[in-house]
Amino acid sequence: MNYQIHWLYKPKRGKDALLQTEFMPLDEALQLAADFEKTGRVKELSFYDEMGTHWTRKEAEKLGKKAEEEPQRIVLCFDGGFDLQLKRAGIGVCMYYEKNGNTYRVRRNSQFHDLDNNNEAEYAALLYGMQLLEEAGVQYQTVTLRGDSQVVLNQLSGEWPCYEEGLARFLDRIEEKAKRLKILFQYDLVSRKQNKEAHNLATQALQGIAIDSHAPVEQQEE
Known part of the structure; x- marks a missing residue:
């Protein structure tokens, strides 16, 4: 900020x-x-x-x-995947931040069974990432949102309208949480290849592989 x-x-x-x-x-x-x-x-x-x-x-x-004691220079990567046959979604989020001269990374994923399509999965992933920000005590910060969903990022930034009721509910919840935490967003639309880390986490969630890690970057294993 x-x-x-x-x-x-x-x-x-x-x-x-x-x-x-x-x-x-x-x-x-x-x-x-x-x-x-x-x-x-x-x-x-x-x-x-x-x-x-x-x-x-x-x-x-x-x-x-x-x-000085809180996370700074925060980048939140997110991705959602949807299995049309099983009607099941996998979401992955990865948050990078700096604190006391060190860079940290949080990785987490989860499965959802009550979503209808891939766009909802993408929104669910971002809302899940907002929970990470809240857990980390992030307030009065500018957060970079990095993802490969043009729908989510353009609707959240206001460039595109949001007409679908299901997506609008997610959008409202994300905006409400951002307002409460006094967070501003910067938007970084990247290719799926550039969003590989969050994409892999979402894929692992669909496969039933749970990931939950938080440590300095140099101490984490891929």
């Missing part, structure tokens, strides 16, 4: 002026705010995130300290 500073500038003479910065990472915004204070021309500093939430400087500093 990026932040913008609103600086209520106090001149030697005349009226106060409201100055605004570009959006930037929180650590950069806090450093810039400290530089503003050195001018002696600060009447008030306010911080606004990309969702419009307002923070005082003290609140922003507290948020920055908290963020």
Whole structure:
């Protein structure tokens, strides 16, 4: 999540002026705010995130300290597969994030028996991934969603309308959870080959092979 500073500038003479910065990472915004204070021309500093939430400087500093102990630079990969004969879906999610200088990876999959098609399986996979974000305590973050489903990513971004009732229910739940966690999405549509890890997890789920792992990347085995 990026932040913008609103600086209520106090001149030697005349009226106060409201100055605004570009959006930037929180650590950069806090450093810039400290530089503003050195001018002696600060009447008030306010911080606004990309969702419009307002923070005082003290609140922003507290948020920055908290963020140091939470996952950063999060990429959530997802994929769903559907067996038309068995009416069974397999979903796979893989989350990468950085914390305390290390990169971690979470891999998880599952089977679903109450879905109707592959698009629903893709949506179910993404909703499953949202649960990983919630478990990891992710809040006030920008998360990159990486998948090979053009339907899911384009509908979620608003580029395509969603008319199917079954998909709309998933879409609403994902958006509701993102709003509650104060998460913004970046969308990364990739080919199935580039989404191989999540695809393999979904395939393994269909085969009855359960995967649930969480460790630094270098300690995990394929």
